Amino acid sequence: MGLTINLASRKHLNQRLASLLFGTGLVVLSAVLVLQLWHGFHSFTLEQQYRREVVALKQQLRQSTPKPISAKKMKALQHRYHQALDLWQRDAFHWSALLTRVETLLPEGVRLSSLQPDYAKNTLQLTGEARGLEQLQALLDQLHQADFTHVFLNSQQVVTIADGQGGEHMALQFSLRLQGVF
Structure with a gap:
């Protein structure tokens, strides 16, 4: 019995292992794709919710604009502010x-x-x-x-x-x- 080597022949490819690796890779990549799609959909719905809340807050802000203060009330507020500032300065003295x-x-x-x-x-x-x-x-x-x-x-x-x-x-x-x- 003699050992012969044929260099012109093709290598033997294990079809079963190649199919298994390809199938596993396809399943993993499909799972990653599904996770990415789910995350993208979740981010999209969250963004839409935030946009609705921002619009609602802007409407509340427009509706609750402060009323103009009369000159008499402004003077009274300034007087109270100066009194408080004076008291604070007195209290701050050592x-x-x-x-x-x-x-x-x-x-x-x-x-x-x-x-x-x-x-x-x-x-x-x-x-x-x-x-x-x-x-x-x-x-x-x-x-x-x-x-x-x-x-x-x-x-x-x-x-x-x-x-x-x-x-x-x-x-x-x-x-x-x-x-x-x-």
Whole structure:
């Protein structure tokens, strides 16, 4: 028995395996096509739904246009806005920082009895008592050296105050106005 090779003959093709691979590929590609068509149809219906909703919202927007406001009502609204803005600015100011700053500037023998802010004029009115003219002058000097733009002595007068031990002594009652506080 001899082995012979015929190089001129055609290769043997496995028809069964080729048909199986071709059929499987056809089924997979058909499934992908069906999925793509289903996804496209779903996207199309969703787009149509969104378009209908946008049209409905546009119609609602056209129907609910705001009514014109009268000049009187506009003025009232502006007044309320400015009041709210003023209150917000007052609330935003750090009083604790200012009080700490003023407290560090107070020399020995001076006490403050009231602080009255005027936000519109950017001023702060201080009233208090000093033991003598030297303490009041020291307070004025320290306030001038601080970052306040202007310090004005509005009034001063000699008063008699109780010292807490049953005695009385003379003091200077004063009123100052500080500008550039707020």
